[in-house]
Amino acid sequence: MASSLPTIFYGPILHTLNHHTLQILPRALLAVAGGRIAWLIENVLPSDSGDTIRSAAASKGWHVARLHALKDGEFIIPGFIDTHTHAPQFPNLGRGQDYELLGWLHHITFPTESRFKDLEYARRTYESVVRRTLDCGTTTCCYYATLHEEATNILADVVHKLGQRAFVGKCNMDRESPDHYCEPSAQVSIEATQGTIQHIRGLKPAIPGMNLVHPILTPRFAISCTPELLGSLGELARVDRTLAIQTHISENPSEVDFVRTLFPDCRTYAHVYDAYGLLRENTVLAHGCHLDSDLLDAGADEEAISESEIELILSRGAGLSHCPTSNLNLRSGVARVGEWLDRGLKVSLGTDVSGGYSPSMLDAVRHASFCSKLVAMEHARKENSTLPVANGKPAPLGNRQLPLETLLFLATLGGAEVCNLASEVGNLVPGKSFDALVVSLRPETRNPNVWVEGDELQRSEESLQILLEKFLLCGDDRNIRAVYVAGRLAGGADASI
Ligand SMILES: Nc1nc2[nH]cnc2c(=O)[nH]1
Numbered sequence: 001m002a003s004s005l006p007t008i009f010y011g012p013i014l015h016t017l018n019h020h021t022l023q024i025l026p027r028a029l030l031a032v033a034g035g036r037i038a039w040l041i042e043n044v045l046p047s048d049s050g051d052t053i054r055s056a057a058a059s060k061g062w063h064v065a066r067l068h069a070l071k072d073g074e075f076i077i078p079g080f081i082d083t084h085t086h087a088p089q090f091p092n093l094g095r096g097q098d099y100e101l102l103g104w105l106h107h108i109t110f111p112t113e114s115r116f117k118d119l120e121y122a123r124r125t126y127e128s129v130v131r132r133t134l135d136c137g138t139t140t141c142c143y144y145a146t147l148h149e150e151a152t153n154i155l156a157d158v159v160h161k162l163g164q165r166a167f168v169g170k171c172n173m174d175r176e177s178p179d180h181y182c183e184p185s186a187q188v189s190i191e192a193t194q195g196t197i198q199h200i201r202g203l204k205p206a207i208p209g210m211n212l213v214h215p216i217l218t219p220r221f222a223i224s225c226t227p228e229l230l231g232s233l234g235e236l237a238r239v240d241r242t243l244a245i246q247t248h249i250s251e252n253p254s255e256v257d258f259v260r261t262l263f264p265d266c267r268t269y270a271h272v273y274d275a276y277g278l279l280r281e282n283t284v285l286a287h288g289c290h291l292d293s294d295l296l297d298a299g300a301d302e303e304a305i306s307e308s309e310i311e312l313i314l315s316r317g318a319g320l321s322h323c324p325t326s327n328l329n330l331r332s333g334v335a336r337v338g339e340w341l342d343r344g345l346k347v348s349l350g351t352d353v354s355g356g357y358s359p360s361m362l363d364a365v366r367h368a369s370f371c372s373k374l375v376a377m378e379h380a381r382k383e384n385s386t387l388p389v390a391n392g393k394p395a396p397l398g399n400r401q402l403p404l405e406t407l408l409f410l411a412t413l414g415g416a417e418v419c420n421l422a423s424e425v426g427n428l429v430p431g432k433s434f435d436a437l438v439v440s441l442r443p444e445t446r447n448p449n450v451w452v453e454g455d456e457l458q459r460s461e462e463s464l465q466i467l468l469e470k471f472l473l474c475g476d477d478r479n480i481r482a483v484y485v486a487g488r489l490a491g492g493a494d495a496s497i
């Protein structure tokens with residue numbers, strides 16, 4: 001899409017307003033100008049669309065605009081927001097699934113990451129990684145790079161060039177890693193981090209004032225950072241509250257035990273990060289499978305829960321990235337996403353390549369659904385229980401399987417909340433950036449899993465909800481025809497035609 005000419009889309013729009021509300025607009029007119037959604041008009045009949053477009057365009061002083069009328073079987077959703085992935089681990093996709101986390105890091109992951117000191121290898125790999133995530137429909141991505149400053153800057157350059165919205169972080173790790181892949185001191189790690197922050201902040205945005213690439217502090221996890229390094233990162237964060245932070249937390253039982261021995265004065269894993277000022281509203285915490293598991297398994301009362309790590313994370317406004325593909329693949333555990341949402345935590349989805357073996361957020365959605373079904377089956381087995389009754393209010397998700405609207409929320413608006421970007425992206429309301437996907441379930445996409453025909457093509461709310469379900473559970477990148485970031489076509493099956 002040429003950024004100078006406004007574009008008007010006419011067709012169905014599906015997005016979420018919160019974790020329990022899916023809004024379906026079967027006949028919407030949505031206008032994009034300067035990368036943002038200028039206006040959105042609902043319920044426009046085809047026979048009225050010409051007049052409505054002309055008067056809405058005239059009210060903005062537009063004399064020409066491009067019209068994109070969606071065909072039957074097509075619809076628009078917000079772009080996916082992947083809140084946790086490792087760009088240098090793409091070469092390992094599909095490898096190492098016999099390991100659990102700590103062995104996997106040492107035998108599979110660190111050797112591959114150490115290759116990124118070769119900058120030519122880094123550039124080649126990162127180009128294909130970012131193209132791939134864009135084609136999978138990821139419009140915003142939280143990337144871990146490696147410990148190398150220059151290779152991290154290359155990742156940021158590639159993201160910038162290809163027009164994705166992203167957070168890019170140089171990994172901080174100055175202990176408990178092999179000699180060939182470990183920073184020599186906290187000071188060296190901090191200086192390289194400052195270099196990367198400066199580099200990313202020097203990138204010139206394509207649309208003035210719309211910076212798409214942001215730096216993010218990336219202490220790998222508590223195990224690989226000395227107290228001195230965590231303290232220095234906390235100091236960087238303190239003097240600049242706009243700096244985002246990402247790390248791992250409570251992914252695997254052996255990891256949690258190790259953290260306890262390394263930080264005996266901290267009550268829980270979350271308290272370690274909090275002690276160094278690293279838990280706040282722009283912190284992204286990946287995994288969390290074992291947060292408070294002792295308390296929750298024992299069915300603790302509210303008083304005990306009020307002292308818990310979940311309450312600490314909630315009170316600091318930090319968010320969680322649920323990474324179900326990885327949690328199952330590395331046998332890490334099953335996160336309690338329903339309980340987190342009920343308690344008001346910010347929750348999103350991450351692919352966690354290559355702990356997770358797929359870069360597609362569609363797979364993360366499917367595995368989040370499976371994980372929630374495991375939770376539901378386990379709960380039913382233990383309690384012999386029935387589902388909670390709604391009583392007119394949204395029923396607590398607690399131990400239920402996640403419904404369709406919650407799955408879409410986690411992949412879109414939930415991600416925006418966790419990245420502290422919900423005023424900018426996550427759904428398709430006027431004023432936000434147009435970060436969106438044009439999805440097609442038409443036969444010419446050559447994905448017979450999701451073909452729709454006959455009555456299914458009616459533009460009713462019911463049939464559109466079925467289309468969304470088919471896409472989330474059986475679609476793939478053949479069905480993602482166009483990927484827009486800030487109004488610019490950045491990927492999708494039609495982008496290369
Ligand atoms: N899944 C995952 N967990 C981690 N914990 C520390 N590093 C990593 C990593 O690279 N992947």
Ligand SMILES: [Zn+2]
Nearest residue numbers: 086248286352
């Ligand atoms: Zn990870």
